[in-house]
Amino acid sequence: MIELEIQTLSETREGLLIDVGGIVVATGFTLLRQRLAQDPHGALLTMVVRGPSRKQRALEDALDAHERIISFEISPFVQGETRPHFAASRKFAHPPVAPRPVAVEPDMPTEAAPATAAPTAAAIAAPVDVFAIPSVVATRQEPLVEAAPLHVSEPELDFILPHPPAPAPTHMEPEPFIEPFVEIVPSGPDEPAVEAALPKLLGRYPQVFPTLLTLEKTVDATAREQSLWLAGQRLGRWIFNRDYAALGKLDLHEAIERIGTPALGALVEIEHRGEQLHIRQSPLCTEDGHPGCQFFNGYLGGLLGPAVTAEAISVFTLCCRSCGADECVVAVSD
Incomplete structure (x- = not known):
């Protein structure tokens, strides 16, 4: 194993x-x-x-x-040994530091190229009469006319000012601290305390929870669950001998239906589903307290152990209100 x-x-x-x-x-x-x-x-x-x-x-x-x-x-x-959950959120020693702001330089405007003057236009010479007498031939030339310079308007430049970066936050909310889970190593039951509480449990049955709440506060934290289990086992055996011993040996399913369900239902509100017993609003298992399902495990073990044909049975908790479930669920198997 x-x-x-x-x-x-x-x-x-x-x-x-x-x-x-x-x-x-x-x-x-x-x-x-x-x-x-x-x-x-x-x-x-x-x-x-x-x-x-x-x-x-x-x-x-x-x-x-x-x-x-x-x-x-x-x-x-x-x-x-206590092992943290592999998917649990981690707590950092120091908060993250915001990066330093980076200065952004504006783009420099480019200078416009100077306008070049248009080339001058020359006058066209008059054609020469080749048939005229050379001495009489006269040439005509028109005066040169300079072209007016072109005036090009310079474009208007729009300067885009960079937006300064937002300042780094001066105060950061710390992350909520998640308290690590520390498991209490269980020890054996506190038998003297259980023996002292047993007469009250038998005498006040089925109103047993005030005595059980006192018992779990009396014993040490390491012995609390085992002490509740022992008290439940002793009480369950007493109830079997008093009310159900005459039924003889039964198979597990019949024993749960005829013995376990009515005997547990005398203490708390339950629902029977196959080999599971769903316990609603257990006084021993509050949402902000410690699990107390070991009492029900011992109680059903003391009730059903001598009633079934199997050599041994196993009674264990599937889920508990004190661990976050909606209800406590106890399972029985052979």
């Missing part, structure tokens, strides 16, 4: 977690955790999955063929 970190970039985020989560499940992987964030580049989704190494190529091909995924990266997941 290998653990992989999947990072995808898409245009929109609506239903993205369900689509990619379906690909993960269909290729034989189990979703461990996910995060969905909005970025100027698009919707950034990060998932950590676990599955057989021989299925990695099938997972890559399925992601590459999905029409909503613009690009993606898959890398081995290292516990405790």
Whole structure:
């Protein structure tokens, strides 16, 4: 088994977690955790999955063929290591500097060529009478007349003044800082805190969320999710022994329909779709809080584990309201 970190970039985020989560499940992987964030580049989704190494190529091909995924990266997941999303906007240390203005020299007008005087016209000599007596022959010449000089008016030149460049802005608005995602490395559950809260959960069932909200504030942040899972698993096993043990062994689909759906519906508003349970308005998963779907994973595991014919089942979260989804979706598979 290998653990992989999947990072995808898409245009929109609506239903993205369900689509990619379906690909993960269909290729034989189990979703461990996910995060969905909005970025100027698009919707950034990060998932950590676990599955057989021989299925990695099938997972890559399925992601590459999905029409909503613009690009993606898959890398081995290292516990405790935080990798920034490959498509996240970068923050520059200094704002860009405007270029210096370039002075533009005006074009120099060309001098007009001086007008040349027209050539003078010579008078034409009178023809000579060749039959006259040489002594009497007289020649006639007309006086030369000089042509008047041509006066050419010089063209009027229009000078185009260059427009000075706009001054560089003196103040630039800084880009909004995007806080990097820091993943909390989970530890084991706080068993003493869970044991202390369990009597209140059993006594106040189905009004369990006030006790759970107090529990998650009491334990350390690294133990919060695992403590919620353990509390859900213990509560689910107690409900099964009390209400559903007489049903015997069922297949997975029948167990979800006859046990999982009514038992989970007693706590929150849900919608059953095949092997998925859509949870609406979970009190543990607020939009500005931490994901609390581990409680529902443990709760369904404690309910359905002893009821199905399969040796083991897997209950995992496909998407969560606290990570940007419209609703929480929990999937069950054998």
